[in-house]
Amino acid sequence: MAPSPAAAMPLAAEPDEVVVEVEEEEERGVKGGGGVAGLDEVEGLVVGSYCHDVLLRGGRVVGETLGGAAAFVSNVLDAASPARASLAVVSKVGHDFAYATAAAPARHPPVLCASPTTSFHARFSDDAASAHAPDRQLRRVHACDPIYPADLPDRRFAYGLAVGVAGEVLPETLERMIRLCRAVLVDAQALIRAFDGEAKGGGAVRHVALEATPYARLLPRVAFLKASSEEAPYVGVETARRRCCVIVTEGRDGCRLYWDGGEARVAPFPAVQVDPTGAGDSFLAGFASGLLWGLSATDAALLGNFFGAAAVSQVGVPTFDPKMLQAVKQILEKAVKRPCTHINGNTFTFQRSSIHDELHKSLQEAAMLVCEQKQANSPATDNGDVCSINELTSLPS
């Protein structure tokens, strides 16, 4: 389908509804509010729980790391958003949570629950992962409590990210996010995961059709829905794109955007993949940062691809080289005249802009810094490749 000359869409919350709600909340004495458009400070809301990830290969544990989309997402948003953007994270863990002092949870502490921390076993196959075949099989071993609407802060946000991993973002919680946030971005994995019998070894993660879930009716009030190519058939791209902009990530091939009336392919960045975990999460956060910087959706997806590639080059939640981050921010400052125009305005634009190719080229240079940093920090193996999840035996948190 050829891109339409101009495309824009309404934001998640209809302005009238926001005004009415703000007025109602002001009457009730709720703190915050004050309208969203024209905010000096742009605050985001991330909803989804941190978790424990156990990485297995050939029946052997090769690593244990902090996981959960909220950890990857807040890591990228904290690193890549414009200076005036801040973040609130709503996440739940148990008393067994092992990563309270890791960077993301230390900056955005989770709520402690009586139930254990959500935990996944990710079983990596011995075959070389292709761009489209599932590269890991997930089992949910423990599930922490769901996140309820009442767990969300009672104030307005410029944007929200619904990024559950174990079904913790309930339909009513997503609905509350839509009411609180000017624009909501959703990871399909928060909506379409089901868990087979939680017998010994945990429940295998499978997918259900989005249309058959209570989330489907909320799609017209969602701004962006991101799905991996494995999840896309369950989302039903052709139906969903009429309700919101759908982004399908395609691993090392980059991603595609589908909106009502157009679509675009966005090229990837080079990466030396050692662990694919968190690529989709980091993509979504990079994409949201791009919107915060004022990029069109197709241009913002470049930043998504950039951080997706950065995520696969490290095990667990990545640490970014400050030099690389500084380079990225300089590129964005140069490319964009007015940060936050899109997420904070009345409509999104989707089209590839005239700066797209130049932005890709500049970010490619910054991506090379990630590859160089990776290569400098990792012991080379016999075939010249760097250490990957194949070789890892014990991983730092």
Ligand SMILES: Nc1ncnc2c1ncn2[C@@H]1O[C@H](COP(=O)(O)OP(=O)(O)O)[C@@H](O)[C@H]1O
């Ligand atoms: N091997 C890779 N090389 C470069 N970029 C990658 C690679 N794997 C993933 N990415 C980036 O991360 C994004 C998300 O990865 P993907 O594997 O599609 O998601 P998920 O982690 O949800 O399965 C991709 O769209 C791409 O931008």
Ligand SMILES: O=P([O-])([O-])O[C@@H]1[C@@H](O)[C@H](O)[C@@H](O)[C@H](O)[C@@H]1O
């Ligand atoms: O790899 P990705 O699809 O972006 O996201 C992953 C989830 O699918 C997984 O359930 C969780 O345990 C990981 O920590 C990570 O959040």
